[in-house]
Amino acid sequence: MTRRDFTRSFATGLAGYALAPGLDRAAGEAREPLNMLLFTADDLGPDAVGLGCLGGKVPGLTPNLDRYAARGLRFTNAHVNSAICVPSRGCLATGRYGFNSGVYGFIKTERDVPTVMETLRAAGYLTGILGKVSHSTPKASYTWAYARDYAELGSGRSPTKYHACCTEFFALCKKAKKPFYFMVNSHDPHRPFHVPGRLLKGAEPPSRLYKPDESHVPGYLPNLPLVRQELSHYYNSVRRLDDTFGKVMQALREAGVEEKTLVMFLSDNGIAVPFSKCNCYLASTRTPWIVCWPGVVRPKAVDDEHFISGIDFFPTVLEAAGLSIPDGLDGRSFLPLLKGEKQEGRRCVFTQIDYKAGGAAVPMRCVQDRRHGYIFNGWSDGATKYRNNNEGLCMKGMEEAAKTDPAVAQRVKVFRYRTPEELYDLERDPDCLTNLAGSSEHQNVLRSYQKQLRDWMVATVDPLLATFDKRGDPKQMKAEMESSYRTHCPPKRNAKGMAGE
Numbered sequence: 210m211t212r213r214d215f216t217r218s219f220a221t222g223l224a225g226y227a228l229a230p231g232l233d234r235a236a237g238e239a240r241e242p243l244n245m246l247l248f249t250a251d252d253l254g255p256d257a258v259g260l261g262c263l264g265g266k267v268p269g270l271t272p273n274l275d276r277y278a279a280r281g282l283r284f285t286n287a288h289v290n291s292a293i294c295v296p297s298r299g300c301l302a303t304g305r306y307g308f309n310s311g312v313y314g315f316i317k318t319e320r321d322v323p324t325v326m327e328t329l330r331a332a333g334y335l336t337g338i339l340g341k342v343s344h345s346t347p348k349a350s351y352t353w354a355y356a357r358d359y360a361e362l363g364s365g366r367s368p369t370k371y372h373a374c375c376t377e378f379f380a381l382c383k384k385a386k387k388p389f390y391f392m393v394n395s396h397d398p399h400r401p402f403h404v405p406g407r408l409l410k411g412a413e414p415p416s417r418l419y420k421p422d423e424s425h426v427p428g429y430l431p432n433l434p435l436v437r438q439e440l441s442h443y444y445n446s447v448r449r450l451d452d453t454f455g456k457v458m459q460a461l462r463e464a465g466v467e468e469k470t471l472v473m474f475l476s477d478n479g480i481a482v483p484f485s486k487c488n489c490y491l492a493s494t495r496t497p498w499i500v501c502w503p504g505v506v507r508p509k510a511v512d513d514e515h516f517i518s519g520i521d522f523f524p525t526v527l528e529a530a531g532l533s534i535p536d537g538l539d540g541r542s543f544l545p546l547l548k549g550e551k552q553e554g555r556r557c558v559f560t561q562i563d564y565k566a567g568g569a570a571v572p573m574r575c576v577q578d579r580r581h582g583y584i585f586n587g588w589s590d591g592a593t594k595y596r597n598n599n600e601g602l603c604m605k606g607m608e609e610a611a612k613t614d615p616a617v618a619q620r621v622k623v624f625r626y627r628t629p630e631e632l633y634d635l636e637r638d639p640d641c642l643t644n645l646a647g648s649s650e651h652q653n654v655l656r657s658y659q660k661q662l663r664d665w666m667v668a669t670v671d672p673l674l675a676t677f678d679k680r681g682d683p684k685q686m687k688a689e690m691e692s693s694y695r696t697h698c699p700p701k702r703n704a705k706g707m708a709g710e
Contacts, residue, residue, distance in 0.1 A: 242388035244470040245329070245526050247301070248457060249392070250450050251294065251341065251365075251399040252486055253476035254427070255495045266425035269417075270447055273455030274474065274499070281472075281501030282510040282547065288518045288558045288577070292478035292486050292493035293565060297519060298345045302326065304523035304538035307563055308672055308698055310347065314564030316701045317349045323535045325523045326351060326390060332532055335387040337378045340365045341394035355381060363411030365396025366403075366449060368456040370411070375460035383464070390526075395453050398446030400481050400601065402439065415449035428640035429484040429492055431617050435606025443480065467503070471529055473522070474499040481599035483607065483624050487565055489575035489584045490641045491633075494518075494560045502529075506547050515555040516578070517543050539669060559665050563698055565597050570694045572673050576662045577635065583646075583658035584631040587676045587690045590683040594625050629680045632658065672697035 265271070290300040291307055299312025302324045311318030324347055326336045337355035338345060340362055346353070357374045359365045371393070382389045401409070405418050424437040424444070454474070461467045475498040479485035485492045498517065500506055520540030527534050528542040545552045557578035564570050572587035588595070611618035623644075632646040632655050645651040666674045672693045679686040694700070 241469065242333070243530050244382075244388050244466055245334075245390045245530070246457075246461065246470050246472045247390075247392045247522075248454060248472065248474045249298070249341070249345075249394045250474075250476040250497075251394065251396055252478060252481045253398055253447065253450065253497065254480040254485065254492065255476070255497045267419070267423065267444060270444060271451040273451045273458065274497075277454070277458060277472075277474070277501060278499045280508050281499055282506045282512060283500075284498040284515070284517055284546075285511065285513040286516045286558070286579070287475065287496050287498030288494040288516070288560060289476070289478055289496050290494070290519045290558075290560050291562060292488060292560070293562065294341070294477050295344050296561075296563065297477040298341070299347045300519035300540075301522045302345070302347050304520050304535075304540040306520065306539050306559075306561060306669055306671075308561075309539060309669065312347050313698045314701070315566050318347045322537075324348060324351070325526060326353070326392075328523075328527060328532065328535070329390040329530070330354075332530070333387060334390045335382050335385055336390045337381075338392045339371060339374055339378075339394060340396055345392055345394060359396065360411070362396070363413060364409035365394075366409060366412035366446075366453075368413060368449070368453040371395075371453050372456035372460050375457050376463065379460065379464035379466060393457050395450050397450035397453065398443055398480075400599070402442035402601075403445035403449060404442050405445070413449070413452075415445050416452050417448050419444035419448070427480075427485075427492065429490070429642065430482060430603060431607060431610065431614075431620065433606040433610055433617075435602040435609075439482070439602035439606075443482075469503075471502045471505075471526070472500070473526075475519075481601075482603045483600065484641070486599050487562065487597040489560050489562060489573045489582075491577065491582055491635055491639055492641075494558070494575070494577075500547055502547060507549055510549065512546055515543070515546055515552060516558045517546070517555065518558045518560075557661070559662070559669075563694075564700065567598075568596075570690065570698070570700065571595060572676070572690060572694075574662060574666070574671070574673060574677070576658055576665065580634065580636055581654060581658060582631075582633045582635050582641065583655070583662060585662060585673075585677055585680065586627045586629055586631070587673055587680075587686060589627040589629050590687045591626065593687070595627065596625075629683060629686060630655070630659075 289297045291297045295315045296307045296312055299310050303310040303322050307313035310322050311320040330336050335354045338353045339357050342356050342358045355378045363370045419441045421437040421441045424440040426432045426436055430436050476496045479493045484490055521543050524534045524538055524540055524542040525544055528544045560575045562573040575584045607617055607621050611621045630646040631644045633641040676686055676690040676693055679689045
């Protein structure tokens with residue numbers, strides 16, 4: 210039985226994913242080609258410190274996104290599959306988990322897998338990209354028809370320059386008489402966050418600034434002065450992201466193609482603070498996902514039932530365009546959901562971490578549904594110390610407070626060392642503060658999620674499977690992990706221009 214056959218069989222019975230179904234082209238063949246615009250934020254949290262339209266706690270933070278969300282559909286159970294920039298964007302581009310696409314770290318894939326930009330280009334689309342060009346291009350051989358990056362976009366933080374480049378690209382498409390696939394990537398709210406009085410070269414200040422006393426501290430972080438200070442800087446960057454989104458949508462309207470364009474907005478991962486980005490917690494992978502498609506998607510629609518994730522993007526836009534979906538994808542189209550229909554097999558999501566930006570593998574695997582989240586940490590042996598490059602004022606404040614506050618000291622310890630297994634009740638504990646994996650009352654629940662994750666690992670041919678089966682012995686687990694990664698997902702040098710997360 211092939212991996213694809215096995216996965217089809219697995220997904221039919223599991224509350225997870227099936228692979229792409231057969232395509233009904235009847236609705237798409239006669240219509241005018243559909244333009245595609247994907248707008249990504251960089252390190253935007255989904256709700257507590259994110260969008261007002263998704264329940265954000267800072268009023269008026271994202272007025273442009275809130276207005277646009279009211280015109281379309283927003284998913285409340287949307288996730289990225291890897292809460293790190295390059296692997297997350299690799300899932301969007303390939304429709305495959307990182308270990309199946311070859312984008313399992315800050316690397317280019319050398320595998321012969323189709324990508325969304327290649328497929329749409331072959332179908333006659335003009336492909337363009339703004340910002341995060343190398344991070345969003347999984348194959349070194351691919352050349353976009355139009356590309357503008359960091360320096361040309363005011364350090365990726367100039368709404369005015371984004372507007373000008375969008376206008377230029379839309380005019381190019383009109384002249385060429387071609388539909389477009391346009392990936393617009395803001396560098397906000399990625400670090401460095403906007404500190405009042407300091408501007409990166411070519412950047413613009415946000416339209417509104419925030420103070421530490423306006424900060425809403427998410428529950429997974431302690432409420433400390435340095436945490437509030439850094440979050441106020443983060444809000445500044447979120448506001449500038451919203452400014453940029455507003456200018457991109459303005460350019461789309463001015464080009465006269467808004468009614469012919471499918472627009473999707475999402476973030477590549479959670480906030481660059483402890484317990485969010487570069488992890489597998491709910492705050493790490495849950496993303497604000499907004500879809501606007503005039504004439505198809507109903508305004509003010511909310512889907513709080515179905516789970517979708519990054520691997521589903523590629524097959525969805527192909528089906529929306531009336532194109533055939535390649536074989537071998539791990540994701541499947543959620544086009545029925547855009548039409549207001551229901552879809553079976555969308556009751557959970559699987560997420561992963563393999564490599565951060567530099568260093569050895571720190572593999573994590575997770576399955577989440579409405580009620581629980583189960584995480585396997587294949588690197589956690591009690592001695593290995595976890596670090597990433599997202600440790601700014603928040604971590605500094607936590608480590609200082611840990612000297613005198615036992616509760617904060619315990620949070621720092623959890624962040625640094627973890628345990629091989631974590632289980633959280635996401636209804637009662639969405640901030641993932643209380644690990645239930647060792648609770649005698651939750652052993653049946655634990656076994657259920659262990660089985661669900663293992664079945665997925667078998668179906669997707671996850672190289673971490675043997676490591677997972679050694680989880681009862683941390684030393685054997687660590688040895689198996691190192692062996693597996695040397696064989697299946699060896700560390701490679703970061704591609705040029707891909708330093709940082």
